Amino acid sequence: MINKYSEEKFDIRNFSYEELAAYLKAEGERPFRATQIFEWLYQKGAWSFDEMNNLSKPLRVLLTERFILKPRKIAEKQISADGTTKFLFELDDQQRIETVLIPTAKRTTVCVSTQAGCKFGCRFCASGIGGWKRNLTTAEIITQILHIKEESKKHGNPLSHIVYMGVGEPLDNFAHVMKSVRIINDKKGVNIGARRITVSTCGVIPGIEQLAKEGIQIELAISLHGFDNASRNVLMPVNRKYPFDDLMAACRAYIKATKRQITFEYILIKDVTCTEKAAAALKKSFKGIICKMNLIPYNPVSEFDCQTPSRNEMFAFKNQLERIGIHTTLRAPRGKDVAAACGQLRYTVDNVVRKMT
Numbered sequence: 111m112i113n114k115y116s117e118e119k120f121d122i123r124n125f126s127y128e129e130l131a132a133y134l135k136a137e138g139e140r141p142f143r144a145t146q147i148f149e150w151l152y153q154k155g156a157w158s159f160d161e162m163n164n165l166s167k168p169l170r171v172l173l174t175e176r177f178i179l180k181p182r183k184i185a186e187k188q189i190s191a192d193g194t195t196k197f198l199f200e201l202d203d204q205q206r207i208e209t210v211l212i213p214t215a216k217r218t219t220v221c222v223s224t225q226a227g228c229k230f231g232c233r234f235c236a237s238g239i240g241g242w243k244r245n246l247t248t249a250e251i252i253t254q255i256l257h258i259k260e261e262s263k264k265h266g267n268p269l270s271h272i273v274y275m276g277v278g279e280p281l282d283n284f285a286h287v288m289k290s291v292r293i294i295n296d297k298k299g300v301n302i303g304a305r306r307i308t309v310s311t312c313g314v315i316p317g318i319e320q321l322a323k324e325g326i327q328i329e330l331a332i333s334l335h336g337f338d339n340a341s342r343n344v345l346m347p348v349n350r351k352y353p354f355d356d357l358m359a360a361c362r363a364y365i366k367a368t369k370r371q372i373t374f375e376y377i378l379i380k381d382v383t384c385t386e387k388a389a390a391a392l393k394k395s396f397k398g399i400i401c402k403m404n405l406i407p408y409n410p411v412s413e414f415d416c417q418t419p420s421r422n423e424m425f426a427f428k429n430q431l432e433r434i435g436i437h438t439t440l441r442a443p444r445g446k447d448v449a450a451a452c453g454q455l456r457y458t459v460d461n462v463v464r465k466m467t
């Protein structure tokens with residue numbers, strides 16, 4: 111935490127409103143200055159303190175001396191035929207993370223990364239292939255959103271939805287993720303409603319328990335992807351630490367505590383996850399849970415030999431789930447031609463895509 115005696119320079123977007131207000135107060139500034147700065151950072155899209163022309167000159171000089179405010183380096187930008195745009199951002203330590211803008215007729219969504227790499231190694235997801243390097247800071251999460259917010263002006267709709275579903279496990283970087291969520295949700299910040307913010311998890315139970323206590327009405331998505339303990343053990347190594355039944359119990363407790371629905375993300379892999387056996391197991395486990403299940407057709411990743419089911423197989427499975435009372439949607443893949451679809455995002459370092467060894 112910065113104080114007036116600190117000599118280190120910090121990215122200003124690492125600070126919550128309260129932290130910034132406390133710092134400014136200690137510097138003898140008036141309370142409304144924090145609001146003005148927040149508006150410049152998150153609503154007016156300032157990338158330098160010089161732009162903040164309603165602040166006094168001495169305050170702008172002080173901010174420039176004490177804080178970092180600069181755009182993130184965009185190493186690459188790829189635009190899919192369907193309008194989905196994938197950004198490769200380079201961080202100050204040369205880690206590279208991917209962020210995706212997904213425009214549709216009614217909304218514009220950003221899918222953000224929360225870690226450089228991922229330690230969870232799900233067996234269908236490119237993000238875990240190179241392993242985990244480090245957590246992203248609040249500022250590194252927020253700047254992805256600010257860049258996409260700017261980019262979204264080129265599309266019909268302004269940025270309206272945030273999904274924490276890029277590279278990394280959000281609840282494994284809980285503090286920075288939640289701080290970024292609060293800045294996004296803050297009326298003085300990015301000002302996006304809590305119900306338009308979705309945090310996903312591969313099943314980190316302590317994080318789910320912690321989230322239930324946060325008292326914020328964001329959406330929770332569970333990347334389930336398996337239908338029982340054995341299938342989840344194979345597809346998602348995290349299951350060995352947090353087994354299927356414990357996860358389902360944690361979800362029930364979350365729903366009870368927050369009175370909110372959960373969305374379950376479920377990958378469709380031919381002959382693996384969309385079978386009669388899978389539907390029967392899900393029927394048993396989801397008894398009494400009111401939820402939405404989002405079916406995601408497997409998107410090819412060269413290192414894995416999974417296959418995408420045919421459309422008929424996907425719809426047959428969807429209908430099976432509907433018949434047993436699980437409300438399902440089938441996600442249309444977006445940005446597949448630029449490897450921006452679910453499970454295809456990667457992290458890279460020094461411009462080398464790391465391969466599974």
Ligand code: SF4
Nearest residue numbers: 228230232235237238
């Ligand atoms: S699905 Fe999520 S938790 Fe699993 S490897 Fe990919 S990014 Fe990591």
